[in-house]
Amino acid sequence: MTRLPKSLIIGAIITAIMVGAALLSRVWTPADPTGMNIVARLKPPGAAGLFGTDQIGRDVLSIIMAGAWTSLGIAVVATVIGGGIGTLLGVTAAAKGGRLERLVMSFNGVLFAFPPILSAILLGALLGPGALTSIIAIGIFMVPVFARVTRAAAIQIWARDYINAARMAGKGDARITMEHVLPNISAQIIVQLAIQTGLGILSEAGLSFLGMGVSPPTPSWGRMLSESQTFLDAAPHLVLAPGLAIAITVLGLNLLGDGLRDLTDPRRGQNG
């Protein structure tokens, strides 16, 4: 039994804590994340609640927990949908080659020109802000990322001898892709899912910081930061808590992705 990479263990623990907090917030938080209390406003950490209170007296820890659900939820859904479409495009391009492959890669080029914030500005004009806009905007950018990675990986698999053997046996492109290509590139896909979910969290935070994410009163880390700007001097804890929550979650997912990569591809172990 080989030893698990350190980054995998740390990343898995951080991710588990964040996911746990997000799930827990659905049934229990220390206080009501939407409950105002003007008397206890802008209290520093410890004075009221573990992380203090915000400008209208809400418990910061509770909003952070509820915000984890929003951030992780949007990032995961966007990554899975965008990643799924991208993977489909990538493996199809690798299987068919030729004109279709060029078309897919050009399409990729178009999508790549739309980073999440840009798509959100465009979609925001059409749909207005909200969870759906965030998911589509983030998901769109995942498509070319996954298409690129899976196509490169799938092309390598297609060059192997056993693919020829499968072809000789009369199996079609789709069947070979399902039976041989996808299982062999699944490790790379999982690694990307972890890392891109991290990027999704950063994007979601950016969108809600600009007011293009979920609408109030749904708690969100990005909007907490946006609101904290007004009280930067008076209540710096309002800046620290959501920023740390974002950074630690993304760090955890990145470490998890790196660790998984080291585990599945020992040659790249030195990149940890």
Add this chain to the structure above:
Amino acid sequence: MMLEINDLRVAFQRRNHPPTQVIHGLSLSLERGQTLGIVGESGSGKSVMSLATMGLLPATATATGSIMFEGRDILTMPERDLCKLRGNRMGMIFQEPMTALNPAMRVGAQIAEGLILHKGISRAAARTEALHLLEMVQIPRAAERIDSFPHEMSGGQRQRVGIAIALALKPDLLIADEPTTALDVTVQAEVLDILDDLVTDLGISLILISHDLGVIARIADRTLVMYRGDMMEEGPTERVLRQPGHDYTRKLLDAMPRRVRASLGGA
């Protein structure tokens, strides 16, 4: 003696394992102007020995014994002094001409680099000398090829550039590690002849490492046979080939095609 190696032992550290020794006590001596052939199959420690002599063993290797070059021990010499020796007093030619040259640098500049470094001459003077060296290793149309990138040259030409780099400063000692192995059979002889002529003309001591007894027989005065990090035998080339003193040498000879063996004039 210009080079004297005494009881050289080299071991590599491995992660979570005891170190593996790849050379177990090698001794040899080489006089000025002499050519020593080292023969052995891959994994016999030939290349490690040559890197040790250049002071270029990787950090994971530990070497004991001594490698005396003109009276000073390479193994204990500070890195600064080694840098003054390398390229200047001793040069090396590597096996893979395809990867041994910097792909992003013109060949002329790669030859000139050592000249500028050790002689402190100007770029222009070094370029003139590099051109001369390219002519010396018989690169056709050297004046044009001096500004080529390695990928624009054939394997044989690249290896000639490798020779030019190693000989640029007329070193006292040249180590050639399988210099013709990666080349087409047709150009092997050419490159070998160029090497042999230059070494003789310039009075350079040569250590020629090869797995090919034919190559060794052609130019080596003395021959050393290695097997798995051990020295099997050493002596004048003709004696070693005609009357091998060791079973392993005999096996190597027997492994050669009959016609080649006949051309060696023995066995």
Add this chain to the structure above:
Amino acid sequence: MTQAFKRLRGLAGAVMVLAVTSLLIFVLIDAAPGDPAEIMLGTSAQADTLAALRTELGLDRPLMVRYLGWLAGVFTGDLGQSYTYGVPVAGLIGERMLVTLPLTLMATVLAVAVSLPLGVMAAARPGKAGDGLASLFSQVGIAVPNFWIGLLLILGFALNLTWFPVGGFPGWGDGFWAALWSLVLPAIALAIPQAAVLTRVTRAAVIEVTNEDFIRTARAKGLSRRRALWRHTVPNSLLPVVTMLGLQIPFLISGAVLVENVFSLPGIGTLAYQALSQRDLIVVQNVVLLFAVIVLAVNAGTDALYARLDPRLRARK
């Protein structure tokens, strides 16, 4: 296939991508709710005045005609009039670029200036203290949102230490240094995540090249470890670094929108964001196209730069 044909096909591909991109933007913006005439004249305007303005703006023409008209305008520099500012969009964008361009440029220079030495240092002695520091920096730098870094920088260096302005931009007319000074904190905020990614890529690339045969050749020539590193290893490691610089452009643009917002800089990101909230859709449309063109152009430029860095690729072009 001849090289000329390949090049032509590459160019045709780029033109196709641009055409699809611009059409996509146009159709989406066109479908967005909000009547430009109503936005310009206000909700209290008379129906016939609105209709007259619509005709004047050409909004009654078919979609494709308006799209082609817009494209023609893009090539002649006439991007139309802003609905809310009432000035030409081209001028508006040009003016805002005077903030965004120096900001992103400064951030990129900073990121490269930090990441190149850091990545090379980490790779030169893998597993040592410097390597640990570099990997900590890249892991943390990738994970922190740049707008949060911006807020922390304001908190530390503008509010507490008062070395820098809290935000805003004095304009280039009122003194070059004051204007530049006001871009320093935003540029740092924008640069840190970029530097983190680049450090990582540089380290991996340098480690890979260090193990190449030609580095041994260089050492055998008598080059010191340091000299071989900078003269032979680093130049050959730049290819993946340049690739990553190109791939990071979308994130640089996204980052600029956020950081400009944090520091209240009148840049192109702020323009897009404000235009969106005021439904000044013609501005949104043109800014989004501009960003998309920049991303695509940088990608094409990266490919061209490859050939300069790796002579082997020139032959294949």
